[in-house]
Amino acid sequence: MAVPQTIARKKKRDWYGLGFITLFLLPALVILGAFMFYPIKETFRLSFMRSSGFGEEIYVGWLNYQRIFASPEFRQGFINVFTWAFWSVVIQIPLAFFIAFTCVNFRTRLIGRLRGVYYLSNVLPSAITAMLGVFIFSPTSGVIKTFAKSVGWQWLERIDFLGDPNIAFWSLFSLATWAYIGFGIIYLMANIEQIPSQIREAALIDGATQLQYAWRIVIPYVSYALRVQAILATVGSIKLFDLPYMVTLGGPRNATVTLGITLYREAFLNWQYGRGAAIGVIIFLICLAITVLQFAFVNNADTTSEVF
Amino acid sequence: MTKSKWYGFLVMTLASLLVLSGVAMAQTTLTIWAVDGLELDDPHAYYVQSMVRNFTADNPDITLDWVAFGTEGAALNNRVRVALAANQGPDIFQSWGGTFMGEFARMGKLLDLTDDLADVATSEAAKSAMSYDGKVYGIAPFFAIAGLYVNEEVFEKLELEVPTTMAELEAVCEVLVANDIQPFAVGARDEWPILATYMYLVNRYGGNIFEDAVAREVRFDADPFVQAGLKIQEWSGRGFFGPTPMSEGYGDAQLLMQTGQAALQLSGSWLCGLYADANQTDQTIGFYSVPILEGGVGSATDLMGMTDVGFVATSTAASKKDAVVRFLTYAMSVEAAEKEAGRVASIPGVDPPNRLTGMASDVFTQAETIQFWWDQNLPPALTNPINLTIQSFLMQDTDVKAELGRYEILVEDELGRVQ
Numbered sequence: 211m212a213v214p215q216t217i218a219r220k221k222k223r224d225w226y227g228l229g230f231i232t233l234f235l236l237p238a239l240v241i242l243g244a245f246m247f248y249p250i251k252e253t254f255r256l257s258f259m260r261s262s263g264f265g266e267e268i269y270v271g272w273l274n275y276q277r278i279f280a281s282p283e284f285r286q287g288f289i290n291v292f293t294w295a296f297w298s299v300v301i302q303i304p305l306a307f308f309i310a311f312t313c314v315n316f317r318t319r320l321i322g323r324l325r326g327v328y329y330l331s332n333v334l335p336s337a338i339t340a341m342l343g344v345f346i347f348s349p350t351s352g353v354i355k356t357f358a359k360s361v362g363w364q365w366l367e368r369i370d371f372l373g374d375p376n377i378a379f380w381s382l383f384s385l386a387t388w389a390y391i392g393f394g395i396i397y398l399m400a401n402i403e404q405i406p407s408q409i410r411e412a413a414l415i416d417g418a419t420q421l422q423y424a425w426r427i428v429i430p431y432v433s434y435a436l437r438v439q440a441i442l443a444t445v446g447s448i449k450l451f452d453l454p455y456m457v458t459l460g461g462p463r464n465a466t467v468t469l470g471i472t473l474y475r476e477a478f479l480n481w482q483y484g485r486g487a488a489i490g491v492i493i494f495l496i497c498l499a500i501t502v503l504q505f506a507f508v509n510n511a512d513t514t515s516e517v518f
Numbered sequence: 519m520t521k522s523k524w525y526g527f528l529v530m531t532l533a534s535l536l537v538l539s540g541v542a543m544a545q546t547t548l549t550i551w552a553v554d555g556l557e558l559d560d561p562h563a564y565y566v567q568s569m570v571r572n573f574t575a576d577n578p579d580i581t582l583d584w585v586a587f588g589t590e591g592a593a594l595n596n597r598v599r600v601a602l603a604a605n606q607g608p609d610i611f612q613s614w615g616g617t618f619m620g621e622f623a624r625m626g627k628l629l630d631l632t633d634d635l636a637d638v639a640t641s642e643a644a645k646s647a648m649s650y651d652g653k654v655y656g657i658a659p660f661f662a663i664a665g666l667y668v669n670e671e672v673f674e675k676l677e678l679e680v681p682t683t684m685a686e687l688e689a690v691c692e693v694l695v696a697n698d699i700q701p702f703a704v705g706a707r708d709e710w711p712i713l714a715t716y717m718y719l720v721n722r723y724g725g726n727i728f729e730d731a732v733a734r735e736v737r738f739d740a741d742p743f744v745q746a747g748l749k750i751q752e753w754s755g756r757g758f759f760g761p762t763p764m765s766e767g768y769g770d771a772q773l774l775m776q777t778g779q780a781a782l783q784l785s786g787s788w789l790c791g792l793y794a795d796a797n798q799t800d801q802t803i804g805f806y807s808v809p810i811l812e813g814g815v816g817s818a819t820d821l822m823g824m825t826d827v828g829f830v831a832t833s834t835a836a837s838k839k840d841a842v843v844r845f846l847t848y849a850m851s852v853e854a855a856e857k858e859a860g861r862v863a864s865i866p867g868v869d870p871p872n873r874l875t876g877m878a879s880d881v882f883t884q885a886e887t888i889q890f891w892w893d894q895n896l897p898p899a900l901t902n903p904i905n906l907t908i909q910s911f912l913m914q915d916t917d918v919k920a921e922l923g924r925y926e927i928l929v930e931d932e933l934g935r936v937q
């Protein structure tokens with residue numbers, strides 16, 4: 211008779227646990243379901259429809275995807291976001307690391323003040339950053355133009371920073387580097403500061419230069435943070451919309467167009483909700499794939515390092 | 519009748535009158551979505567602000583719930599589209615007519631006001647802009663036409679005549695370039711500002727060929743479209759749009775005109791208020807017809823333009839139709855329109871508020887045909903691409919014919935192949 215009583219007690223405990231879990235998880239599940247999973251499912255469904263947002267939706271199969279991949283604008287957006295992602299990882303992360311390393315290891319009064327300056331760009335809304343960008347690069351009254359005029363540098367005056375398709379992308383990228391690097395600096399600084407001071411002292415006593423200390427100790431120590439930064443920069447680049455749209459509208463001739471801008475144009479300017487949804491699906495799948503791959507890589511690397 | 523019965527009768531009558539007056543004074547609230555707000559002291563919004571103030575004072579039984587979305591029309595348009603799709607939204611919204619309005623009319627989202635507004639005096643062009651399929655859905659108290667803004671001071675200083683032909687225009691531009699003055703202020707970074715120039719050039723080369731292209735009788739890469747594109751490319755190469763046309767926004771273009779750094783601008787008459795305001799510019803600017811092309815098809819009286827300020831009623835306001843009609847009728851009154859600081863009125867009897875608006879009104883009254891903005895009058899799927907296509911003509915390495923060919927493929931998707 212003792213056995214059934216034990217089972218009954220276990221069952222009672224399970225119900226209590228289930229209720230407890232449900233109580234805490236259900237609200238989040240309902241909110242996520244209503245505002246995330248359902249819209250994702252609807253986006254997938256809509257991507258197979260021809261829809262203007264009004265009236266009936268017509269099933270068109272893969273037509274939206276075919277049209278999107280045939281569109282030069284989408285292809286240019288695709289190239290641009292991956293170029294942006296590549297250079298974000300290659301330029302922005304090393305630069306953020308360099309600044310963070312300097313701020314942590316060389317604590318002078320000036321550098322202390324610079325910390326705030328570096329992070330300032332990150333707290334500014336994108337609209338303000340975009341306005342600043344236009345203010346800097348404007349061909350009529352921009353800072354660069356005014357400076358070039360005042361010192362008589364006609365070569366600089368002639369550069370069309372936002373209107374030349376060969377330059378506009380890099381003008382925007384330099385603005386974005388300034389705007390987005392602040393978070394990377396603070397995040398990496400927080401990680402570098404976790405390194406015990408004894409390790410640094412030991413390295414310096416052993417004769418390591420600052421470069422060797424950075425390369426052989428700090429970078430391996432913050433490698434996880436660097437990889438997280440790489441994921442954030444890559445996914446952020448794929449989803450990029452606000453800054454290019456507000457500064458150049460994706461122009462000139464799609465030189466700064468992104469997947470986000472093509473989505474906005476198709477859905478909200480061209481009233482092609484189906485095609486907009488299809489672009490949304492593509493962005494979602496790319497971001498998902500990159501995140502899964504990079505986390506798999508991170509986990510493998512962690513496992514490997516544990517083995518050694 | 520006894521005295522008490524008289525008292526009873528009196529009380530009943532008074533009570534009835536009170537009830538009736540209560541019914542008569544029942545408040546109707548009209549929700550109106552617009553671009554301009556009512557709070558700021560902005561000359562651009564004088565008409566709307568005084569119109570709302572005076573209408574509310576004269577009609578105490580109607581409350582206006584005015585919601586402003588900012589002067590960029592996109593925010594208002596996007597909000598309207600989402601709301602009407604869900605059968606929600608305002609009773610009245612500000613609209614520029616065209617296919618954007620037509621799409622709502624086609625879906626039964628708008629209130630047919632054809633009979634109700636039949637007696638409201640307006641120009642045919644304005645009425646046509648606010649109609650779809652023969653039915654009137656709103657009003658357009660102000661109508662914008664595109665014309666040639668000329669800095670008369672600069673012209674006088676350089677002893678230049680206002681051009682009436684394209685050849686004269688090119689000669690004028692050469693002189694301006696030689697004198698380090700930018701001929702045309704455009705603002706092509708914002709995509710749409712170059713559209714008016716292209717529309718006029720297409721008209722001057724091929725007349726009203728645009729309507730034939732929409733009717734699918736000719737392709738969008740037919741000769742006049744290509745010639746107009748090549749002309750923009752040629753002008754851009756000769757520096758007629760300045761050294762950096764692709765990175766100048768519309769605001770930059772206005773600044774160039776206001777400061778006399780540019781001498782010409784082909785744009786809408788909505789700028790008359792700004793350019794006539796001595797607080798905004800110290801230049802003397804005039805408004806003229808766009809030159810003709812010798813040997814071309816289009817004439818100086820072929821104009822490009824559309825609604826400048828317009829209002830449309832939605833089907834959700836059907837139960838308040840009386841209040842809607844009263845508001846729209848007042849918005850079309852001379853009393854309301856004469857408070858405007860610079861736009862061209864489409865209401866007979868409204869005197870232009872300044873010389874520049876008067877010049878634009880004169881051009882408007884001479885119009886024989888008015889072609890609506892292409893980016894407002896094509897199906898929505900084709901409007902943004904046409905602006906992007908035209909913008910690309912400013913670059914020297916653009917293959918104009920190929921770009922128009924790509925646009926034609928989009929048109930075929932929406933409107934079918936040329937018959």
